[in-house]
Amino acid sequence: MFNYQTLNVYKTARELSSKNYYQVIYTNAKEIGLRIFENTIDLTEIQIYFLNYLNFYSNLNTDIALGDVNEIVRDNFIFEDAYTLFKYKNKKPKFSTTPETKPNKSGKETVRTTSQFVFRRKPDGE
Amino acid sequence: MSVEEEIQEKLEEVKKQLNLSLVEQLLTNNTHEFEVEGVKYRVTKPTFAQKKQINTIKMKTLNKLLRDPECLFEKDIIALLKAKGIDIPDMENQLKVLETQKEKLQMSLGEALAEQKTESNLHVFKEEIEKIETKQQTISFQKAFYLENTIENQVAVEIYCYTSYLITEKAEEESGQDIKWAKPWKDYDDFTNSSEQLINSVTFYATIISQGNVSV
Numbered sequence: 001m002f003n004y005q006t007l008n009v010y011k012t013a014r015e016l017s018s019k020n021y022y023q024v025i026y027t028n029a030k031e032i033g034l035r036i037f038e039n040t041i042d043l044t045e046i047q048i049y050f051l052n053y054l055n056f057y058s059n060l061n062t063d064i065a066l067g068d069v070n071e072i073v074r075d076n077f078i079f080e081d082a083y084t085l086f087k088y089k090n091k092k093p094k095f096s097t098t099p100e101t102k103p104n105k106s107g108k109e110t111v112r113t114t115s116q117f118v119f120r121r122k123p124d125g126e
Numbered sequence: 127m128s129v130e131e132e133i134q135e136k137l138e139e140v141k142k143q144l145n146l147s148l149v150e151q152l153l154t155n156n157t158h159e160f161e162v163e164g165v166k167y168r169v170t171k172p173t174f175a176q177k178k179q180i181n182t183i184k185m186k187t188l189n190k191l192l193r194d195p196e197c198l199f200e201k202d203i204i205a206l207l208k209a210k211g212i213d214i215p216d217m218e219n220q221l222k223v224l225e226t227q228k229e230k231l232q233m234s235l236g237e238a239l240a241e242q243k244t245e246s247n248l249h250v251f252k253e254e255i256e257k258i259e260t261k262q263q264t265i266s267f268q269k270a271f272y273l274e275n276t277i278e279n280q281v282a283v284e285i286y287c288y289t290s291y292l293i294t295e296k297a298e299e300e301s302g303q304d305i306k307w308a309k310p311w312k313d314y315d316d317f318t319n320s321s322e323q324l325i326n327s328v329t330f331y332a333t334i335i336s337q338g339n340v341s342v
Contacts, residue, residue: 042171079235
């Protein structure tokens, strides 16, 4: 019944990973440790590929839910790949890892050491 | 839609569902059970000992091919092809150029999607990307055809066949839930003399289960 020559196993695995059923299992696997496969170790290459795409679609669905992208992105693989590539190539870190520099009165540059966080002093007696 | 077209569409849908269910089964575990000519078989991801055996076969096959003056390495075949006017490095360059073009289009399409542009705008990019992918596939098929008989390729084919032979087991006895598994063939020659249907099924499943775990 199966035509081994024409069956694209990896493309089909990607299609499966986008299905709501597997997305629910993936979310639960992350949150409550639900098992995705019968084997917990010694994964095959196609299982790893499937896991990567579960994560890929989970991120894409989050972006749709947040309104970052329209649902049309899920229309085909080309849209999905293009949006994800664009998103990751334009990704900026949330917090700058290099310290900001600002020239002082003498003209020399000094490093600003302002913290990203505000620490409140604990009330006396604590 | 005509009746023939409707039947064709339904058949396509059934085929798609069967493919989905087959791949679903392949994903479930690192072992896969299947039936050929009424007999139950299974393939399991190769163990360390099996990988060592496969490596030995790789060496033996390579040594055998090296002694055969008719067999050539990829680089030698590329040189011969160049003399006949077939330029493999040029094909590789074309593939690189196409990949760069594709990535540029993907970035533009990604930006259009992020900016939530109209559907017609998006489809213009999609069609361009599809054209590039078709060109990439044509060049890749041509390249694969010309390099099919290299020593490297023959070693890879032999490894996949031997791996299939090594990791396949046949159900001997079934008592309730328990199945006794045994080697289906006396030796490798016995495997190569099996029916084409069995060899096709076994190599297909074995290749998927062992992919990435056997160094070709």
